Structure formats: C-alpha cells, structure tokens
Amino acid sequence: MNETTNNGLQGKMEISDEVIIEINNMHKWYGEFHVLKNFNLHVKRGERIVICGPSGSGKSTAIRCINRLEEHQQGQIIVDGVELTSDLKHIEATRREVGMCFQHFNLFPHLSVLENCTLAPIWVRKMAKADAEEVAMKYLERVKIPEQALKYPGQLSGGQQQRVAIARSLCMNPKVMLFDEPTSALDPEMISEVLDVMVELAEEGMTMICVTHEMGFAKKVANRVIFMDAGEIIEENEPQEFFNNPQNERTQLFLSQIIQH
Amino acid sequence: MTTDSQYAPGSHPDLPPPASMVGVVGWMRANLFSNTTNSLLTIFALYIIYLLVPPAISWIFINSDWIGEDRSACTSGGACWVFINARLEQFIYGFYPEAERWRIDVSFFLLVALIVPMLMDRFKHKGWLGAVILFVYPVISFYLLAGGSFGLVKVETSQWGGLSLTLIISIVGIVGSFPIGLLLALGRRSKMPAVSAFCTGFIELWRGVPLITVLFMSSVMFPLFLPEGVNFDKLVRALVGVTLFSAAYMAETVRGGLQAIPKGQYEGAEALGLSYWKSMGFIILPQALKHVIPGIVGNFIGLFKDTTLVLIIGLFDFLGIVQAASTDPKWLGYSIEGYVFCAFVYWVFCFGMSQYSQSVERKLHTGHKR
Numbered sequence: 001m002n003e004t005t006n007n008g009l010q011g012k013m014e015i016s017d018e019v020i021i022e023i024n025n026m027h028k029w030y031g032e033f034h035v036l037k038n039f040n041l042h043v044k045r046g047e048r049i050v051i052c053g054p055s056g057s058g059k060s061t062a063i064r065c066i067n068r069l070e071e072h073q074q075g076q077i078i079v080d081g082v083e084l085t086s087d088l089k090h091i092e093a094t095r096r097e098v099g100m101c102f103q104h105f106n107l108f109p110h111l112s113v114l115e116n117c118t119l120a121p122i123w124v125r126k127m128a129k130a131d132a133e134e135v136a137m138k139y140l141e142r143v144k145i146p147e148q149a150l151k152y153p154g155q156l157s158g159g160q161q162q163r164v165a166i167a168r169s170l171c172m173n174p175k176v177m178l179f180d181e182p183t184s185a186l187d188p189e190m191i192s193e194v195l196d197v198m199v200e201l202a203e204e205g206m207t208m209i210c211v212t213h214e215m216g217f218a219k220k221v222a223n224r225v226i227f228m229d230a231g232e233i234i235e236e237n238e239p240q241e242f243f244n245n246p247q248n249e250r251t252q253l254f255l256s257q258i259i260q261h
Numbered sequence: 262m263t264t265d266s267q268y269a270p271g272s273h274p275d276l277p278p279p280a281s282m283v284g285v286v287g288w289m290r291a292n293l294f295s296n297t298t299n300s301l302l303t304i305f306a307l308y309i310i311y312l313l314v315p316p317a318i319s320w321i322f323i324n325s326d327w328i329g330e331d332r333s334a335c336t337s338g339g340a341c342w343v344f345i346n347a348r349l350e351q352f353i354y355g356f357y358p359e360a361e362r363w364r365i366d367v368s369f370f371l372l373v374a375l376i377v378p379m380l381m382d383r384f385k386h387k388g389w390l391g392a393v394i395l396f397v398y399p400v401i402s403f404y405l406l407a408g409g410s411f412g413l414v415k416v417e418t419s420q421w422g423g424l425s426l427t428l429i430i431s432i433v434g435i436v437g438s439f440p441i442g443l444l445l446a447l448g449r450r451s452k453m454p455a456v457s458a459f460c461t462g463f464i465e466l467w468r469g470v471p472l473i474t475v476l477f478m479s480s481v482m483f484p485l486f487l488p489e490g491v492n493f494d495k496l497v498r499a500l501v502g503v504t505l506f507s508a509a510y511m512a513e514t515v516r517g518g519l520q521a522i523p524k525g526q527y528e529g530a531e532a533l534g535l536s537y538w539k540s541m542g543f544i545i546l547p548q549a550l551k552h553v554i555p556g557i558v559g560n561f562i563g564l565f566k567d568t569t570l571v572l573i574i575g576l577f578d579f580l581g582i583v584q585a586a587s588t589d590p591k592w593l594g595y596s597i598e599g600y601v602f603c604a605f606v607y608w609v610f611c612f613g614m615s616q617y618s619q620s621v622e623r624k625l626h627t628g629h630k631r
Contacts (some may be wrong), residue, residue: 003600067532108548119533119535122535169532172534
C-alpha cells in the first residue's frame with residue numbers, strides 16, 4: 001500500500017444516511033461457548049468498515065451472521081429492511097443482495113471461470129444466458145482477468161482465484177460486499193493484486209465490511225475500524241484516530257504486535 | 262561426468278535423463294529384474310504363464326470345433342462351440358416365441374440408436390434425448406415386449422429369458438436405482454430429523470438383507486399380503502426388489518462422495534443465494550458424483566452380475582438358460598463351454614462399463630481440485 005495516499009479516499013465518497021445493515025444486541029453461542037456478546041453495528045450505504053482483532057475473537061462469525069451462514073440466537077439483524085429469521089425466503093432474499101468473498105475463495109472447481117460467474121445470475125436472478133455472460137465479462141475485465149474466462153479455477157493462481165471470486169459476487173449486483181479475510185490464504189506477492197481490486201471497488205462506492213489484517217488497506221479505504229476481542233467490540237473509530245491514538249489497552253497491544261513485523 | 266559447478270548460478274540447462282531410465286532395457290531393468298528376488302519372481306511367473314496359456318489357447322481356438330449341427334461334429338477334443346452356436350438364439354431370447362423375437366431386436370436396436378448420440382461430444386440436444394430415453398423409451402419398449410395391444414400378441418413374462426432378460430433387469434435396476442439412491446443419500450444427510458431417520462432406516466434395512474431374501478420375499482411372501490384377485494407380475498416384483506436393493510447401496514456410495522465435498526462449497530453456493538436443490542444440482546452433486554464414479558460403476562457391475570439370482574424365483578436369465586441348455590441330454594458334457602461362453606459375455610459387458618466409466622472420468626477431469 002502506498003503510504004502517501006493514506007486517507008486519500010476519506011471524504012471523497014458520498015455516504016448516504018440510509019442504514020443498510022442494522023445489528024442490534026446480537027448474541028451467538030456455539031454450544032456452551034458464548035462467541036458473540038452484545039454485538040451492535042449500523043452500516044450506512046456506501047460505508048466501508050474494517051473489522052480486525054486476534055484470531056478467535058469472533059470477527060468472521062460476526063460477518064457470517066449477516067448472510068446467515070451462521071445463525072444468531074439473540075438480537076436482531078436487519079439487512080436492507082429485511083429481518084433475518086429462520087424464514088428461508090428472507091434468508092435467500094438477503095443472500096441475493098449480499099455478496100461474500102471467503103478466505104479460501106470457494107470457487108466451484110468443476111465449472112469454468114465464466115460459468116462460476118454466470119451460474120447465480122442465471123438461476124437466481126433468472127437472467128438470460130447471453131446477458132449473464134456479458135455482465136460476467138464486464139466484471140472479469142474489471143478484476144483484470146477476462147482472458148482467463150474459459151479456464152478452470154484450479155488452473156489459476158490464488159490471487160487470480162480470489163479476483164474471480166470477487167467478480168462472481170459482483171455479478172449478482174449486490175448492495176453490500178462482505179470480505180472474510182480475503183488475503184489470508186495468499187502468497188505475499190498476490191496480496192496486492194487482490195487489495196487493488198478491493199480499493200477500486202471502494203472507490204466506486206460499494207458498501208463493504210472486511211475482516212482483514214491488512215492495516216494498510218484499513219488506513220486507505222475504511223471509514224471506520226472495529227477492533228474485536230473475545231466476542232465483543234472493544235473499540236470503534238475512524239482509521240486515523242484508531243491507529244494513532246488507540247484508547248483501549250488491548251487495542252494498543254494488538255496494534256503494537258502487528259506493527260512489530 | 263560433468264560437474265555441476267561448470268554452470269553459473271541460474272544458467273543450468275535442462276539435461277536429458279540418464280540412459281538407464283529410458284528404452285526397453287531400462288524398463289526391463291526397472292520393472293522385471295531390479296534385484297535377485299524380482300528376477301526369480303519374473304522367471305517363475307513366465308513359467309506359470311507357459312504352463313497355463315498355451316493349453317488354454319489350444320482348447321479354445323486350435324483344437325476346437327465351430328461348425329456343425331449336433332454333438333457328432335465335436336471330434337477334435339477341444340472346445341465344442343457348436344453347442345453355443347446351436348443354442349445361441351435361445352441364450353439370447355429365452356422362451357420368447359420365435360415369431361415375435363423381432364420385437365426384442367427392435368427395442369434393443371432402438372435403445373442403441375438412442376444412446377449412441379448421447380456418447381458423442383458433438384451432439385447438442387442431450388437433455389431432450391436423455392428425457393426421451395428415460396421417459397418415452399421405456400413405454401415404447403414395454404408395449405413392444407409385453408404386447409397385448411396395438412395388434413401385438415401378448416407375451417407372458419414367464420416366457421422372457423436369456424440375455425435379453427438379464428439386460429432388461431439390469432437396465433431397469435440401474436436406471437431406477439440411481440435417482441432413488443441420490444434422493445436417499447441427500448435425505449440421510451438432511452437436517453430434518455424425520456427425513457433423515459426414514460432414509461437411514463430404509464438404507465440399513467435393505468442393506469441388511471441378502472438379495473436372495475429380497476427376491477424370495479417378493480415372489481413368495483408379498484402375494485400373501487395382497488387382497489384376493491390382485492396380482493403383480495413376478496418379473497415386476499423382482500424388478501422392484503432389485504431396484505430398491507441396489508438403491509440402498511447406491512445411496513451409501515453417493516453419500517461417500519457428498520462427504521468429500523468441502524464445507525466451503527456449500528457456503529459458496531449459499532452465499533450466492535442458490536436454493537437447496539439448485540446448490541445440490543449445480544454445485545454439490547456434480548462434484549460428489551465425479552468423486553465416486555468408480556464406486557457407482559462398481560455398483561452397476563455388481564447389480565448386472567447379481568441379476569442372475571432371479572433364477573431362484575424361476576426366471577431364466579442368461580446364466581440360467583445356459584445352465585438349463587447344458588443339462589439337455591443332446592448336449593450333456595458340454596457345460597464347460599456353456600460356462601466359458603457365459604463368463605465371456607458377462608466379462609464383455611462389465612469390461613465395457615468399466616471402460617466407459619474411465620472415459621467419463623477422464624472427460625470430467627478439470628485437472629485440479631479446489
């Protein structure tokens with residue numbers, strides 16, 4: 001990340017007042033284990049939020065609750081006006097509008113890159129095949145790998161696969177994008193090609209929630225950084241304040257450990 | 262010998278492998294005579310081959326009789342293929358009336374004609390043709406074989422037999438058990454307790470009893486539970502038994518494949534908003550089935566060979582009819598020829614299925630996992 005462009009995006013982008021994700025007093029347990037404790041988060045349209053914290057702090061679990069890959073037991077999650085309950089219709093409606101990228105990409109290995117991108121638009125959005133392919137090529141160009149469209153995921157590098165995964169989500173024209181440690185499984189050489197795509201996406205005004213350890217990325221694009229530990233939000237602030245003037249002891253310790261590397 | 266230091270770092274060229282790795286001599290040294298024990302084993306194996314193969318070839322091909330009308334033609338001391346020749350029609354058609362045998366031929370060649378385009382890569386309308394094979398063809402061939410309408414003489418199923426009966430039972434069993442097995446496998450992994458309990462119970466029940474028992478129950482016990490006057494055809498009962506029996510095995514094979522699919526694939530599909538059936542149909546099953554093609558074809562081959570058990574409920578399949586023919590006083594003493602022929606035909610079909618499965622595996626191989 002280029003340090004001179006720090007906060008380059010701040011203020012450049014419009015954030016509307018419309019709240020698109022609303023999480024109120026959410027609790028989650030794995031059996032006896034209390035993973036998420038009184039989790040509250042309001043995300044406005046166009047906002048970019050980075051969640052960080054030590055492993056096991058519940059950050060992945062928290063964003064996986066937003067599209068109900070994990071079920072919460074208490075509290076309320078409202079995505080784009082629809083409350084997430086066990087109602088399958090609501091869940092599928094929410095998943096259509098919320099894109100997600102995973103640590104291990106989760107591309108479909110038996111389908112070509114293009115088919116990976118067109119499957120959901122065709123079968124969920126009921127798009128015509130030709131239209132879906134056109135949209136897919138548009139997004140594959142945006143993530144800079146249109147020439148790989150007919151290859152299979154296994155023939156691509158990790159960085160290329162993650163960019164395909166981003167394109168696949170974008171093909172559904174989502175209102176929110178969730179990123180669950182998108183660069184953690186990548187070689188150092190490939191991290192920047194994925195982050196570049198994510199920065200571009202942020203510049204276009206996409207609402208994003210990223211769980212990541214890339215602090216440079218957080219400084220550059222985030223409106224808010226959230227620090228989690230042991231299932232709770234410990235600290236929440238604008239990136240400048242968060243990195244330069246962390247309030248909580250645990251945040252200070254976490255940041256000092258990251259910076260040492 | 263060249264020293265590696267003669268190349269500057271980063272400029273080492275690709276060199277050919279050493280001579281002992283390539284060529285016939287290299288291969289023989291590596292595979293047949295790599296050490297003393299292996300050399301001795303190689304020589305021993307060659308001796309065994311020498312003992313067995315030439316006499317077998319002589320019995321089957323050289324000292325055998327091929328042409329003739331009855332056993333008086335078999336004089337040369339080798340195999341008497343005249344027996345097979347004379348009874349071939351019966352081996353294929355069983356006791357199906359001679360005048361009506363064209364109906365079996367027609368339905369067989371119709372099936373071949375429908376399946377050939379399915380195997381060709383260039384053919385575009387596989388979906389439609391598949392639907393015709395699965396839903397239209399069985400109706401046509403049922404009316405053709407059973408008769409009783411459209412001006413065709415009714416042929417009782419007790420007259421069916423031979424290779425054609427074996428093929429009918431296996432094809433119905435294979436085509437019927439596959440979808441049922443898929444549903445059972447998905448059901449057993451279902452989050453709904455009732456569905457999962459039913460499927461588990463069904464699978465364990467059918468896997469827990471031998472096929473002979475299933476066939477015996479279907480033919481002897483089942484009619485006792487039916488009201489007076491209602492009677493299902495014996496062949497239909499056998500078909501249902503074979504299909505459900507094989508579906509239980511199929512379900513467990515498919516479930517093995519389902520378990521090999523990483524959780525991320527389910528999550529990837531869910532996160533895109535795909536419904537359960539769509540994510541199963543497009544994402545999970547295609548990958549799971551690809552993993553277990555060898556197991557599925559193994560089930561099919563097993564089913565094909567197990568069909569011969571219908572003999573115990575009085576249906577004369579291929580093996581049954583060959584056995585019956587070799588007890589005919591006119592051909593006593595030639596049962597070995599009958600069994601060898603029988604084994605050969607079974608082998609051709611099973612080997613064909615095996616080869617086809619390997620070609621499918623190669624075709625579906627996208628080279629890389631995840």
